[in-house]
Amino acid sequence: GDENGAPAPDTKRVTIELVEHVVNESLTDHPPMGDSAGDVLTFANQLFNKENTTQVGTDQGYCLRVDVGKSFECTWTAFLADGQITVNGPFFDTKESTLSITGGTGAYAEADGYMELGFRDTPMGTVEYDFVYQVILPY
Numbered sequence: 445g446d447e448n449g450a451p452a453p454d455t456k457r458v459t460i461e462l463v464e465h466v467v468n469e470s471l472t473d474h475p476p477m478g479d480s481a482g483d484v485l486t487f488a489n490q491l492f493n494k495e496n497t498t499q500v501g502t503d504q505g506y507c508l509r510v511d512v513g514k515s516f517e518c519t520w521t522a523f524l525a526d527g528q529i530t531v532n533g534p535f536f537d538t539k540e541s542t543l544s545i546t547g548g549t550g551a552y553a554e555a556d557g558y559m560e561l562g563f564r565d566t567p568m569g570t571v572e573y574d575f576v577y578q579v580i581l582p583y
């Protein structure tokens with residue numbers, strides 16, 4: 445605590461803003477042919493700093509189609525200089541989403557919190573997403 449008797453906070457919050465570049469993704473189309481529940485989208489992509497000038501990491505994961513025209517359920521791990529952060533949650537076809545941070549390693553061991561996924565305007569043929577991690581860590 446401090447000299448006024450306030451208790452010391454037992455957690456700290458860290459914001460990590462990244463831009464994901466989709467460079468490696470693959471759709472496994474389970475029957476029936478075409479977009480249907482059970483299709484799996486796997487990916488292994490690049491993570492850039494928030495200025496979108498320097499690659500700072502990579503990610504890998506997958507999304508399972510659960511509601512055609514509406515949503516996927518996803519899990520992926522970000523690999524950063526000082527550790528991993530794993531998330532789980534929805535990807536919506538037509539709106540931005542928030543995923544739960546389920547854990548981490550290294551500097552992010554015991555991580556909690558959430559990640560906001562944002563759509564970005566990019567040139568034709570390129571796909572990028574904003575990943576804003578709001579990480580809650582023990583002191």
Ligand SMILES: CC/C=C\C[C@@H]1C(=O)C=C[C@@H]1CCCCCCCC(=O)O
Pocket residue numbers: 464466469485487489507516518535571573
């Ligand atoms: C084009 C989607 C490629 C990669 C997957 C994304 C990623 O890297 C992190 C989350 C995204 C999940 C995308 C779910 C499926 C989106 C399909 C969009 C489309 O085909 O237009």
